[in-house]
Amino acid sequence: MNIPSTNIFIAEDEFELIQSATDYPLERAEDDWISGHFYRCKLTSAFQPIVNTIQNKTIGHTAYIRSESNREIALSPWQIFAQAANDAQLVNLDRLCRAIHALNYFNKTSSPGKLFISVHPRLLENVKTDHGRAFEDFLNLIGVRTSRVTIEIPPIINRYKELLRRVINNYRSRGYQIAAHYSDSSSNWISELGSLYPDIVRIEAYDLLHHNAVDALIKTIHHFGASILVWNIETFDQLTAARRAGADYLQGNYLSKPARAIHTISPD
Structure with missing residues (x-):
């Protein structure tokens, strides 16, 4: 995670160029916070540490x-x-959301932190090849490396092994890190991926407390070289369980709620 910081400043002419690269209008507030417009909705970002x-x-x-x-x-x-009226609109909307997040995050923080960003499952299904290319083009436009972005793959994709392999391979080839979601219904998927295992496995705090073989699960994930992120931590007991289980990363409202700001925390 020791990546050189990249704080961007968007001049007016650069903002116009960025606007031309999106399918829907962008708006910049006085504090430089970016929002986008999709029909009658004004979209903006919230970030959780x-x-x-x-x-x-x-x-x-x-x-x-x-x-x-x-x-x-x-x-x-x-x-x-x-x-979104059709798949094409949904793909463009999903790309708009990622553009808004990237602009807000990398324009507001000079820390070497990573942006964790989700992708809609229908985008992954409709884009047949080169997953991550359009977002890479946008990141290049604003001067941010793909290595500063972690792509969160939605859990439903775990059911489709070939698609999951293709998605991981495409994103990784472009320099992104990959975070996948653990679920009981797909407990063997990580071993079936072979060398294409994700960089991070996200485990919901509730599942961690109610899994019958937590130690074995954690050991298997670490064996394949992936880190463990326990998310949706809502209570002290869940936080304690995550630490005891050997989680590498923690996230949840008990630590800090998503906010229209970028702030850091140290739970201890």
Whole structure:
């Protein structure tokens, strides 16, 4: 995680160039916070810190999309994506969200932290080859390396082994790190991936407490060279269980809620 910091400043002419690279309008507030417009929704970012358990410091942030309608009614992410009329619109909307997150994150922080960013499963299904190329082009436009971005693959993709292999291979070939989600229904997928195992495996805190063989699970993940990120930590007991289990990274509302700001924490 020791990556040189890259703080970007977007001049007005650069912002116009960036705007031309997106399919929907962007807006910059007085504090330089970026939002985007998709029909009647105003989309912006919220970031939640991710903490390294050994160093006890923030090493990156997970990005979440937030929105308001023209009536200032907050919409959930699934409500936002439900407004996409077809797959082409959904792909463009998903790319818009990632562009907003990248602009807000790398324009606001000079730390060497990583941006953890999710991808909609329908985008992964509809883009047949070169996953990550369009986002890499956008990152190049704003002067950010792909190595500063961790792509979070949605858990439903675990069911489709060939697609999962192709997605991991495509993103990794472009320099991104990969985070995949553990689920009981796909408990053997990591060993089946062979050399294409993800860099990080995300385990929900609830699953960690209710898994019958936590030690074996953690050992298997570490054996394949992946780190463990326990997320959705809501209580002290879940935090304690994550530390005891050997989690490498921690994330959740108990530590810090997602916010329209980029801040660091040290749980101890």
